Amino acid sequence: MIPMTLGEIALTCGGEVQGNLGRRTVQVTGGAYLDSRNPVPGGLFVALQGAESDGHDYAAGAHAVLGSRPTDAPTVVVPDPVVALALLARRVVQRVRPRVFALTGSHGKTGTKDFLAAALPGAVATAGNRNNELGVPLTCLGVSATTDQLVLEMGARAVGHLSWLTTIAPPDVASVLNVGSAHVGRFGSTKLIAQAKGELIESLGADGVAVLNGDDPRVMSMAPRTVAPVTTFGRRGEVTWRRTTMDDLGRPAFELGYQGRWAPVRLLRSGEHQVRNAAAAAAMALAVGEALEDVAERLSQVGPTAHRLQPRTRADGLLVLDDTYNSNPDAVMAALSCLERIGRGRSGRTVAVLGEMHELGSHAAESHRQIGALARIFDIDRVVAIGPGAGPTAREAGGEHLPDPEAALQWLRSNLEPEDVVLVKGARAGALDELVESLLEFVPSRPRPVGAAR
Structure with missing residues (x-):
């Protein structure tokens, strides 16, 4: 400060x-x-x-x-004090005048923010996902007199929330990553989610840049809501990618493209969805003149984050994908895709442990059922759904429905083999992070049954 x-x-x-x-x-x-x-x-x-x-x-x-x-x-x-904190942060931003990068979306915000912070050396950036009315001003107050770039993750809790956050730190470059069903129970509809997310680019001046997901129609429909020039990322975007391959931990390598030029990227984070997150961050950095080759190299240096599809190996070889930070339908789909991809390269089974998703309102039962259907589409071998609202997931997937993490832990200890790969996906409120720690500490002494197979 x-x-x-x-x-x-x-x-x-x-x-x-x-x-x-x-x-x-x-x-x-x-x-x-x-x-x-x-x-x-x-x-x-x-x-x-x-x-x-x-x-x-x-x-x-x-x-x-x-x-x-x-x-x-x-x-x-x-x-x-909350209002006062915002006023103080606004004053600091006005005095220091860093270039402000702001991003929002239903999912992928924190991963994209991490990539963008790496692509802009020396930038002050949101720590973790502190993206609300407290986190945004606290991040702003972390700038010094020499800070020239400020990266802010912004979350929307209601229509009008992003408009208020952007008065604290008006963005020069703003990106909407996607419009999904996370928090649909709070907003009431994806239409209102889109309305709220679009407030971010409405705050831009004519000298700013709006960075939009070219593959998401609900995001692209926001373009008329800004006076700033628009650039896009995605399969159909101005910043795009090609030739994606995955290693045995589901970490993607690809070529990042912009204006007819291509640069190699090899990410250290698991999940093919990270390619899109990296491209979004690249688009924001390229919009202010960073070189494509430099951006590609910096993206390749961003390491994994705890509890976000973090691969962790138990002493006996069991691979656990720790994704216990949050959960929503889009994020679960990305995690199941990663589990399926990693499972291809292992001799054991794929096991998905899925906590109950929250803030889905009247959509909750159908959203959980759809997750079970996705598990079948991805051919996940065993599904364990945890919590009262997760029953439709288990029924649709033909899996286990257990009441709490303790019951799930007992099931896992009795049924997992060292060659398996298990995804544990859920929100922090479900205490599945503690389940992961207990699972990693427990190494069974029993031999694998003869003839056990995938």
Whole structure:
């Protein structure tokens, strides 16, 4: 964060510095943070009051605090810390004036953001998927006076949300990756999802660039909603790819193409869907003049991310695809495709452990049934569906329907063989990440039954 005194922060946020007048000159030089257990030296602790805890109660010892009531630490008191955080971030972006890259989509946001951050050396980028009304301003406050490029992942929780986020950091380059069914229960329809996602490119000026998925009709229909020039990525896009091959861990290699030129890329992340994510990131970087060869080389250096189709091998050789960060129908389809591809090169079975998908509303039962149908199409050998709402998946796939991760773990311990490859796919709320850890720790001592086959 650029250095600011508490007096400057109060003036920016419409707040008041509590305590003796000397506190107004306390200078914040570190970033803003929300967790008092992980303080940032010289940083600003944002104290939020939740249903079960109050950050103000944990402010003792903080260098400085932004909150809604006084604390024992030097504090800027404001009516609403979330609004104040956004105002502060907007002011910092206005002062530093980095080039802002923003991207959104129903799925693939975080992977694309990682590729884009690598394609733009020195850029400040969203950590993890901190893409909401707290994560976006916290990322903005991570810039320094010398930051020239800022990469922001932006998620939409409702119509109007992206419009508000873009007032914090108006983008120079903005991309809509796709419109899918994730969170359809919250929005009500994919039409409203598309309306919300398109707000991102509506925020662009005529001197900006809109980067759209040329293979998604719902995304391409957004083009008239921006005054900025449009560039595309995809099979039919201006930035495209050809000659894709996959290694034994499902990691793609391909040629990245732009304006009649081609450059080789070999990704370190599993899943053919990563090719499209990489192409989207490339399109955004190429739009500001980065060289194709440089972008291709940087994309090839982005390593895997924990719990996102992360291949992990147990001591006895069992391969586990840990994809326990989130789950929605499009992401499950990509994961099943990766599982099928990897399974081709192994002598054992393919096993899909699928947690219940959330925020699907009235579409939940049919979406889970469709996932079961996809598992049959991909010829997955065994399917284990977990949770009350996952029953249609198990029934459609002819698999096991189990109530919780503990029951699934017991089933897996009894049925897996070292030659198998097992996908564990689910949202963090389902605790399937803990199932993965327990599965990797358990190495059976029993020999494989004679005649066991795929």
